[in-house]
Amino acid sequence: MVQLLFFYFALVVIGLGLRIVTAKNPVHSVLLMLVLFFHMAGLYLLLNAEFLAAVQVIVYAGAILVLYLFVLFLVNLREEVKVSPFIQKGRWLGIAGAVALFITFLRGVFSFSLGPHGQYTIEKIQQMTHTKAMGEAVYTTYILPFEIAGIILLVAVIGGLAMAKREK
Amino acid sequence: MELLWILIKILIVFAVVMLHVMYATYFERKVIGHMQVRMGPMRVGPHGILQPIADGLKLFLKEDIMPTVADKKVFYAAPLICLISALSAVAVIPFFEGFAIANINIGLLYIFAMSSLASYGVVLAGWSSNSKYSFLGGLRSSAQVISYEIAMGLSLVGVMMLAGSLNLTDIVHAQMKSPFKIYLIPQIIGFFVFVVAMFAETNRTPFDLPEAESELVAGYCTEYSGMRFALFFMAEYIGMIIMSCLAVVCFLGGWSGPFDVPGIPFFWFILKVYLFIFLYYWVRATLPRYRYDQLMALGWKVLIPLALFNIVLTGTIKSIFG
Numbered sequence: 001m002v003q004l005l006f007f008y009f010a011l012v013v014i015g016l017g018l019r020i021v022t023a024k025n026p027v028h029s030v031l032l033m034l035v036l037f038f039h040m041a042g043l044y045l046l047l048n049a050e051f052l053a054a055v056q057v058i059v060y061a062g063a064i065l066v067l068y069l070f071v072l073f074l075v076n077l078r079e080e081v082k083v084s085p086f087i088q089k090g091r092w093l094g095i096a097g098a099v100a101l102f103i104t105f106l107r108g109v110f111s112f113s114l115g116p117h118g119q120y121t122i123e124k125i126q127q128m129t130h131t132k133a134m135g136e137a138v139y140t141t142y143i144l145p146f147e148i149a150g151i152i153l154l155v156a157v158i159g160g161l162a163m164a165k166r167e168k
Numbered sequence: 169m170e171l172l173w174i175l176i177k178i179l180i181v182f183a184v185v186m187l188h189v190m191y192a193t194y195f196e197r198k199v200i201g202h203m204q205v206r207m208g209p210m211r212v213g214p215h216g217i218l219q220p221i222a223d224g225l226k227l228f229l230k231e232d233i234m235p236t237v238a239d240k241k242v243f244y245a246a247p248l249i250c251l252i253s254a255l256s257a258v259a260v261i262p263f264f265e266g267f268a269i270a271n272i273n274i275g276l277l278y279i280f281a282m283s284s285l286a287s288y289g290v291v292l293a294g295w296s297s298n299s300k301y302s303f304l305g306g307l308r309s310s311a312q313v314i315s316y317e318i319a320m321g322l323s324l325v326g327v328m329m330l331a332g333s334l335n336l337t338d339i340v341h342a343q344m345k346s347p348f349k350i351y352l353i354p355q356i357i358g359f360f361v362f363v364v365a366m367f368a369e370t371n372r373t374p375f376d377l378p379e380a381e382s383e384l385v386a387g388y389c390t391e392y393s394g395m396r397f398a399l400f401f402m403a404e405y406i407g408m409i410i411m412s413c414l415a416v417v418c419f420l421g422g423w424s425g426p427f428d429v430p431g432i433p434f435f436w437f438i439l440k441v442y443l444f445i446f447l448y449y450w451v452r453a454t455l456p457r458y459r460y461d462q463l464m465a466l467g468w469k470v471l472i473p474l475a476l477f478n479i480v481l482t483g484t485i486k487s488i489f490g
Contacts, residue, residue, distance in 0.1 A: 027295060031242065034288065054277035062284025062317070066310055069291060073307065129273045131334055 002046060009042045026072050030065060037061040048122055051131040177269050178259075185258055189405040190220040196449050203453040227401075230394035235297055238391065242296035247392065247399035250289030254406040257282035261413045262337045264423040264433035275336040276328065279414060280321055283369060286407065287313040290371075290388050293400070297391035305387025308377050308460065315467040316368035316375075322475035323361035326482040327351055327418045340422030350421040354485075357478040359419045361471050363447075366411040368467065370404060373452040377460055412444035413437075 016036040023029045037060045044053035125133045138146050194209065194216070201208025209216030234243065260275040262268040272278060287310045294306015328334060330351060331342035343351055352359055368375040377384075384390070389400045416422060416437060425436030458466070 025239075027239070027242065027292075031245070031292070050272070050274045051277070054274045054281055057281035058277065058284055062281060062287075063314065066284075066287060066291070066314055069295075070307075070310070073295065073303075129333075129335075131274065 006043070006046055009039045009046070012036075012039045013043070027069070030069055030072065033068075034061055034065055037065070048125055049130055049134075051134050174269065177267075181258055181263075181269060182255070185255070185406060185409065186402075188409060189402050190224065192405045192408070192445060193223065193401075194220045195445075196452075199446065199449040200453045203450070224398070227394055227398040232395060233391075233393045235299065235391050237298045239296040239298070242292050243391075244396075246289045246293035246296060247396045247403070248289075249292065250286055250403035251399045251406070253282045253285035253289065254403040254410065257410045258406070258413075260336060261410070261417065262340060262422060263437055266337075267433075268337060271335065271337055274334050276324060276334045276339070276418075279410065280317070283407070283410070284313070284317055286403065289400075289403065293392070294388040297388075299391050301385045301390045302388050305384045305390070308384075309371060309388060312368055312371070312375065312377065312463060312467075315464060316365045316471070319361055319467055319471035319475055320365035320369060322472060322479065323358040323365060324418055325475070325479050326355045326358040329479070329482050329486060330354065336417050336422075340417060340424065343421045344424050349424070350419065352419045355419060355478070355482070357474055357481070359415075361475045361478065362415060362419065364466075364471060366415060367448070367451065368463070370407040370411055370448075372404075372408065372448055374455040374458050375463055376457060377463060408445060408448055409441065412441045412448075415444055416440040 013036055016032050016039070020029045020032045020036065023032060037056060041053040041056045044050075044056060120133055120137070197219070198208040198216075209219040212218040212222045234240070257279050259269040260272055260278050262271065268275075290313075291306040291310040294302040294304070294309070297303070327339060330346065331339040333339060333342065343349065346354075348354060367373075371377075389397055392400060420440050421436075423434060423437040425439075429435040
């Protein structure tokens with residue numbers, strides 16, 4: 001059952017990903033992306049990561065994607081997007097790059113091996129709930145990376161404010 | 169067997185919620201009517217009691233008009249997104265001890281996720297109708313919902329800290345064990361922020377700018393008619409019911425009351441929810457509409473700092489008294 005669900009979510013994510021980059025209308029792309037985020041949340045749920053699943057929907061679908069929509073509306077792309085390739089005659093170069101990247105990923109996938117098991121087993125997470133487990137790990141073991149990420153985000157916020165205030 | 173029980177639960181809750189939506193419209197017209205010294209609907213049945221059925225029938229049988237320049241797929245999908253996201257949020261609400269369709273650990277976050285999804289329906293309806301009024305209404309709504317969602321989320325962080333859980337049933341249990349029995353007293357600031365944000369989240373007066381009749385015709389649902397308009401309407405009322413339920417669960421102690429009413433375990437819950445629904449109508453009959461910049465200033469400069477202050481205060485008190 002779980003495997004079946006996994007294949008469903010994984011296949012839909014891949015299929016939607018392809019549809020998103022090939023869709024002609026950017027607003028349709030955003031809508032498909034919304035569906036994609038829900039399927040990714042489903043993948044998190046299969047991993048017992050309920051907190052991540054909820055945050056995936058709240059942050060990505062609820063906030064970031066709406067901002068994308070805003071930007072699309074502001075630049076007003078109602079018509080089909082027609083773009084000419086910015087590197088002329090670079091088609092073969094692009095295909096070569098894509099093939100090389102694909103081979104690298106494939107080798108990466110086949111040389112994958114499981115690392116040592118941590119202290120968080122499925123039973124333990126189910127017992128203490130994922131939200132708590134996640135909070136404990138973030139605020140004890142991984143406090144330094146977490147704080148660094150916080151500072152980077154703060155820099156971005158201040159940068160955004162400085163740019164918005166520029167005219168004064 | 170368990171699956172069957174869940175299906176039965178879903179059917180019961182769905183029927184009850186839909187019935188409430190129907191009669192919420194009737195009571196809104198009655199309450200506002202009496203507040204304005206009118207009678208409200210009186211013609212269909214005694215005291216107009218069958219009015220919602222007549223309204224539903226009328227909307228159902230009306231012609232479904234589609235603007236020729238509309239984006240067809242998105243135009244069809246938008247009201248469905250609104251209604252489905254509103255209805256899915258009902259699934260995690262505990263109506264009485266042990267009765268919730270899904271008693272999940274992240275119930276509160278789930279409701280946030282679903283309510284943030286509802287803004288898609290509105291903004292896409294505005295965009296796909298290809299009309300200026302709809303588009304402006306949609307943009308206003310999404311900006312408003314995003315801004316007030318932050319305030320609402322932060323206002324409930326205090327509750328999460330006190331209860332130590334995101335599970336709605338656990339939150340009610342934690343309140344029963346707390347010294348005041350309800351979180352309204354220790355979380356009075358959070359409650360204030362939540363109630364204001366609740367009105368903005370559901371696009372109700374005094375924050376009903378997305379559908380301000382005097383300037384935007386009907387906002388995002390200008391181009392919708394018949395059943396599709398009714399879907400938006402239902403979604404709005406279900407949203408009101410959910411926000412009222414959330415307020416009851418998080419601040420007023422859920423299904424617990426001063427004494428047990430035998431045979432009706434959901435008595436206090438329903439009573440408190442009705443109080444909040446009445447508050448919606450009362451405010452609508454009393455307050456004028458906010459201006460858009462006032463709305464944004466209130467959200468970002470008053471409510472969010474207040475909610476943050478509440479978090480710090482709750483944290484301090486909790487760390488001292490443990």
